[in-house]
Amino acid sequence: MNVMQPIHRIRGAVHDKERHESGHKHVTGTAEYIDDMPEPAGTLHAYLGLSQRAHAEIVSIDFDAVTASAGVVGILTASDIPGENDVSPAHKHDDPVFATKLVEFHGQPIFGVIAESREEARRAAAKVKIEYRDLPHVTDVLEATAANYPLVIDPLKLERGDIADGFAKAKHVVEGEMRIGGQDHFYLEGHISLAIPGEDEEVTLYASTQHPSETQHMVGQVLGVPSHAITVNVRRMGGAFGGKETQANLFAAVAAVAAKKYGRAIKIRPDRDDDMVATGKRHDFHVDYKLGFDDEGRIDAVDAVFAARCGFSADLSGPVTDRALFHADNCYFYPNVRLRSRPVKTNTVSNTAFRGFGGPQGMVGGERFIEDIAYKLGKDPLDIRKLNFYGGEGRNLTPYHQTVEDNIIGRIIEELEQSADYAARRKEVIAFNEKSSVIRRGIALTPVKFGISFTKTEYNQAGALVHVYADGSIQLNHGGTEMGQGLYTKVAQVVADEFQVDLERIRVTATSTGKVPNTSATAASSGSDLNGMAAANAAQQIKARLVAFAAEKFGVSESDIAFEPNTVRAGHERIAFNDLIKAAYGARIQLSAAGFYKTPKIHWNRAEGRGRPFFYYAYGASCSEVSVDTLTGEYQIDRTDILHDVGRSLNPALDIGQVEGAFVQGMGWLTMEELWWDAKGRLRTHAPSTYKIPLASDRPRIFNVRLAEWSVNREDTIRRSKAVGEPPFMLGISVLEALSMAAASVASYRVPPRIDAPATPERVLMAIERLRAAKG
């Protein structure tokens, strides 16, 4: 046998452009979502009855017409809850499953109807008669502040340097404010849970949740039973984006309570409109700021308050508003800075996680500071950006006292400026605008620096479970959930690479609290960082046992054992992976392992506003050019170029998909996606007919997306990759800034355009009118 035979690579190794593990099932409609599963015999359906008032006392409820309605089996109210009527993830006890005496937003769940079919439950729920005693309500963050509404959770302050001193020596001081709108997740698969009652206290749940462990704990809390009685399974979600980090818990809890009450399987799935009305969204922000800077545009001092519309309860508003402050610096060094958050209570649905988790709002605020400086001084905003980048002696400390150690924004910007031909195109745009009265163009190049790690340090841990079966096939399970991002694919690639076997040999099974306990939410872009490491750890444990076994079997030292493609080499001999596994099983070697990982180096002291909350930063930049119709405010994105840093990509095909998708979602947030409440506190944009997310025809007419292939994570992450879920979302900011430039053209680029987000055609036109008036 020729021992020099070529060694082929395995199929589906780390860094390969492997297709999504469910791709072939997505396209055939055979990928199973919870609503597609065969229902257990006797399954009943639940539907929620929602408040029709924004703020009111419930005087009485008449269920007669509901119970008399066809197919109705029963009603579920707070009195049916055996444990606690609360699903607050912040443990504030401010998030009831069912409102009892008081409703605090229009759309708050008050009761559930259980019926033979979903349609019957839904129709019955609409027949309830509730008498309310109205109370004054407030939906807007500034009005709430004026009305002395409380904060839903303790605010954060980040402070460094001396702002009084900074403003005193600043040549220019500017004050301003900005509104930044929220965003509905618009996951294509709405919320859904299926609960199956078991023996004793047990309940098995299939839930569309990003956080199976929290769903498990919350269901246990609501049922008043220990977590060991609850098993939560998630094979995949039809999109989530943060909208299923905490918001799935209520649906799961209702299904579980009903399952126990009626002893039958219960499925709950709200209609899209109810899903949008009753579940939380991205926080709207109001930013109040004061900037000090010199003639060149170098920042001396920043003082800003970020107030967020949190809704009626805390939910995740604490860490969301914290992360806004963590990103208000974006890539810029603020010598003297004070940043404060105000998580304000309002009579709206409780806002929650959404891709970027407050970071995008913070970063939009930071970029607004740059824009104001640039237009005040009549300079190219990109020059102001570069002038203020982190870097150089004494200019690497963030407002939260973490030193930026891995700064690559300079190279990213330089390369993108070249490849997008920024300077020449900016000149061309300015020349065009001089000649064109109705159509105006704008171009902007904006950077992104996004901190990676949960700021709640305990979440930065993960587990995985790897079984190698006697036939050599491998089953992988980990705590992360698949919502389309390709996590299952990437982690399987890691395990394939560890064992050096083709990817087909590995099957990833549904995430289950029964297999890997105490998992973190699949959130904060951390999925592959955490679970990839945990799975690698599990594989390494099994490999270590196999190495010891093979060394003994072949009579060589352990250092002579190597895992080669689908083969294990022992000295000069090779054995097929399958054969080694068969032999190891025969020799009673344990072929299963639980892996674990915790992120090193991080710490955070919230009270002091100091620490190292982030293991590392991910970087990127985008350059967008737009055309604007100054008669109507309509616009089009003519071109976008993106260069984004994912370290050494685990899977460039999936990462490019994340970058493209995040950009379009971020662009949608800042342009056409608008949440609108009426005077009664009703959200009126609660369906795709009224709430517009980008379509295929909204993507930039030229769209060039590249990964920074030279980037390697300087920290020891899984194969030196970087997280990709959230950072590219903020690449959409270049579109807002390009719209600003087009608007600014009507006032010779000397008046800060200050377009609030989302920059709908209306806001763009109104800004143009304002700028024209300001120019006089």
Added chain:
Amino acid sequence: MAAAIRTTIRFLLNHKPVELSDVSPVKTLLDFLRLERNLRGTKEGCAEGDCGACTVLVGRLLNGVLKYESVNACIRFVGSLDGCHVVTVDALALPNGPLHPVQQAMVDTHASQCGFCTPGFVMSLYGLWMENPKPSIAAIEKALQGNLCRCTGYAAIIRAAEAVSTIADANRDPLVAERADITGKLLALRDDARVVVGEGKDRIVLPASVDDLADIYAAEPSARIVAGSTDVGLWVTKFMRDIAPVVHIGHLDELRAITEDADGITLGAGVSYTEAYPVMTKHFPQLAELWDRIGGQQVRNMGTIGGNIANGSPIGDTPPALIALGASVSLRKGAERRQVPLEAFFIEYGKQDRQPGEFVEAVHIPFQKRDDQFAVYKITKRLDEDISAVCGGFRIALDDAGIVTKAVIAFGGMAGTPKRAANAEAALVGAPWNATSVAAAMEALGADYTPLTDWRASADYRLLVARNLLKRFHLETQGTEPVRLDRKIAV
């Protein structure tokens, strides 16, 4: 007329015939597929015809010719499928067989992430590929206007759509190859009988002919006529309204007639937006952009011009343009017919000039005088598949001296109905067509309309943009510089 009566709905579902004698008038195709046939590849994303996750193909005959179109199963009633061939994603690839070329292209280009919207995209692209095997990017974007994806940013899906024909030949696709066979099967389902399914109030009725429809509706004016169900579908799925008895008209070829004579175009009330597109844009190329921006492809395949008018929306997709063009509506009650100008048909919000038992039979659009200048502009938050904040139709005629002899200006989104701007028109007629008169007419629009503030736009923006659209119209007739966005084709 004593037509024969059939008491079942008959259609083809994938490869199998279906005959239903017990079906609710409000049963949607989506619920039928998922709950009754356990075909769960087709997904529910919004239940209002906006997201496209439920997209299926429906093949139907017009004058014996079979055409497959993408439709939203969530707002399509089962009763309307009589004589049709429904094709769902479940039938594209055989179990353990090769993927369909559209599916393979989607996998190869990494065009799915969460996968929930994917079956709908596959079906929309399949419908496109059958009609247009090598589509331009503009054609792809148009075919996908009714499909929302929240994950991918669409770039990979566009790449997939471009790649399909590199995988296989569309002419060898089963639906193309078996066309004659399917056509024969569908023709065999046609018996020109009146179909009545159900009893009492909960009836589905499919008239045997337009005359039969006239008889049925005159006898039972409380019945609900349903054509494309792009509006009525939501009454059921969103407002849970009781709409029975339902009279479907989409199967009536007579109502799908398009005729051109010396005076103009006559569209039967059952003509869909898609069917009307060629003739309307041939004579009025200014309508092309508006037409392409009405709903998504699925809605344009289902929705009808007659329905768009009859439902009396205050915004309306086509009415402002059609009023500007001087269109009229043919109404019929029993054997009696009358014609009313479209602008007079809309009386006030929620009220049209339609008597009990009377229905819209046709819409007539007169050709323009040769020198008339015409334009229509639609303003929305999102370019495509969005309801207008403001939609304006403009038509003027000038004499040799450049004096305005006729001005017709109609707006949707500015009042309780699509409405003409009498004051602005008066300001223009008799005045020279120049910036000064246009400015006066812009000012006069303030006397014509008191728009509302809602989620689509504020009152201030509506009035400002309505004025500016008149300015745009004037500038456009001057042709001095681009005054509209050059809607670039993506590369």
